[in-house]
Amino acid sequence: MKLVGIAGSIADESYNRKLLKYIASHFSREVDIELLDINDIPMFNQDEDQTESEAVQYLVKKIKSADGVIIATPEHNHTVPAALKSVIEWLSFNVHPLDGKPVMIIGASYFTQGSSRAQLHLRQILEAPGVNAVVLPGNEVLVGDVKNAFDSLGNLKNQGTVDFIHETLRKFIKFVKVINTIDEQEDSAYESEDLGANGTAETTVDGVDMNADDWVEQAAKKTNAAEGSDYVKLDRGLLTVNQLNYFLNTMPIELTYADENNQFIYYNKYLDTKDMLAPRKPGQVGDPLSSVHPGRAVKHVQQVIHALREGKTDLVSMPVPGNGPTKHIMHYYKAMHNENGEYRGINEWVVDLWPIVESYLKMTGKMLVDDPSNKVDASTGASAAPSTDASTGASESEAEPETPSKPDTDASTGASES
Structure with missing residues (x-):
């Protein structure tokens, strides 16, 4: 470099x-x-x-x-x-x-x-x-x-x-x-990616303002959506809407769904907005993606979505800049497809990997150390003279595990474009 x-x-x-x-x-x-x-x-x-x-x-x-x-x-x-x-x-x-x-x-x-x-x-x-x-x-x-x-x-x-x-x-x-x-993506085709969600998808709800704070309620009424104790038949299960909510809201990761029209249509309420790793607000659901990303990130959002839509990659991931010794937050963007292989949107999930790594270290008595053969990436943090927990064999080191990866849409932290 x-x-x-x-x-x-x-x-x-x-x-x-x-x-x-x-x-x-x-x-x-x-x-x-x-x-x-x-x-x-x-x-x-x-x-x-x-x-x-x-x-x-x-x-x-x-x-x-x-x-x-x-x-x-x-x-x-x-x-x-x-x-x-x-x-x-x-x-x-x-x-x-x-x-x-x-x-x-x-x-x-x-x-x-x-x-x-x-x-x-x-x-x-x-x-x-x-x-x-x-x-x-x-x-x-x-x-x-x-x-x-x-x-x-x-x-x-x-x-x-x-x-x-x-x-x-x-x-x-x-x-x-x-x-x-x-x-590195020189192809300007990504610029055609419409983050304003001005097109339509099979599941687009016509007649409801995307930017309405109560889009969920309006869209549910318009479509006579199942709710409460109504059953939903899934590929490998039969759950009520309430059960689906219980299930998704207890996932230990933050989930977001954006459809193929680039409309933000779902996130799981795993935590309150103020406690989320990537904060989402109820009123944002239904918004086009252009409304939920800062202007400085729009180009990168287009690039990532276009790469996923066109099949140039199936997964985009990145660590959040500024991760510290006791957190390693990762963003993942996965292309979703129907049974015919057609693009149907993005599954985004956000997770702090450090508790998983920390649990592994405690269970195995291992510690994180520098890789002497890794001269450029230096992808693991050093564990300096850690002591061992006698009861679990755990390393008390607060090393930072980091892995180079592909970027997500918000990798840019620059100012708005002139």
Whole structure:
């Protein structure tokens, strides 16, 4: 994987550039990071367009050819340096190399906050219309007291800081793969995927407003739908509607159904909205998919659904960016077909895999450790010196199990499109 690193400082002695150099050198076996210089970039002035200048075009070409970008920002008066802001202005004026590009933010400062306010501001800038970068959520790398952070050889002294940077970089590598897997689909046919559900399906309920909060009640009345103690004959069973609800609402996963017309028509009430891993609201049922996804995700939703509809894949899955040591939430999207093999919509399920992994570790007395042969993905988190529960043989390690996978529709976290 090829990344580029940009230090947001033009100072001769920049600790943020030093931090980037350390990361590029120390983790070179896992990822190739090329440092880019912004010293020759002129201050932004839209009246004197420098887009085609050699300095700006150098950045544009390097960023476009990279899989992702790491930006290290100092903090000047609670915000990013003028030089870095000017660079981003040029990169969102007439050229847009950061559009859809995965970006990781890090930073160092003289004081204990470690450029936290500048990083927050930078995140907002990168997600602005016209920039549209896809910023790794959470996972803030904040190196404080930076004057004392490095030894004479340019290495970070604190092992805890090194380990945290390593863990965050691993997450970013997975994040980059997720975003770029989506964008690899060059075929523009996905754009025909109508998320507004303007067509019809065999089960479309005519005469009921899709966006009505009480769509379920209106549609049920319109179709004389079975309810309560009415029986429903299934492929391998006979259940009442009440029994179906009991059964589905006690599934330990969150289920969602979208039909072939891209209308969101069902989710199981396993948990209240506020407690769900992927929150759904009763009033959303019946809505077209365009109404239940943010604008920034529409392109990716179209790509995923189109791939499933056209049979390019039967299953799309991804871990949620920002998973931690005690959670590993996965989204799965499975194409559904009728008895004739015709596409009939999507079965989405969301599940936190960590309790399953944790139970396995406790039952077997095993633990999660780094795979020394896995130099790029680093797909398993390290279990550092865990103790063992004498009663169960369980590892008390809180390692993070992560597996690279295909993306879901909401992999993008960038700003709305301009």
